[in-house]
Amino acid sequence: MLTSIFVLSPVAADPRRGEQNEARQDMRAGKVKPLREIEANIVPRMRGMQYLGPEYDPTAQVYRLKFIDRDRVIFVDVDGRTGAVLRQR
Structure with a gap:
C-alpha cells in the first residue's frame, strides 16, 4: 500500500500570507503605496463602521x-498605486 504525505507550506496553508507577501514585495519595489498609508486615508472616511x-x-x-x-x-477597492478609491459597494 502506497501512502502519500503532503506538506503545505505556510503560504499554501494560509492564502492571506501569500497576499501579504505579494503586497509587501510590490510596496518595496515601489509599485504600490504602503497599506498603512491607504488605511490612514480610507478608514477615517468610513465613520461609524x-x-x-x-x-x-x-x-x-x-x-x-x-x-x-x-x-x-x-x-472599498483602492488603487494601490495612487490610493484612489476605485469602487465602494
Whole structure:
C-alpha cells in the first residue's frame, strides 16, 4: 500500500500570507503605496463602521478594505498605486 504525505507550506496553508507577501514585495519595489498609508486615508472616511481588514490583488495591484455597518459588509477597492478609491459597494 502506497501512502502519500503532503506538506503545505505556510503560504499554501494560509492564502492571506501569500497576499501579504505579494503586497509587501510590490510596496518595496515601489509599485504600490504602503497599506498603512491607504488605511490612514480610507478608514477615517468610513465613520461609524467597523474595519474588518484588507485583501490584496497583486495582479490588479488593488487593495480591498472590508468594513461592516450594522448588518451590511462594505467593500472599498483602492488603487494601490495612487490610493484612489476605485469602487465602494
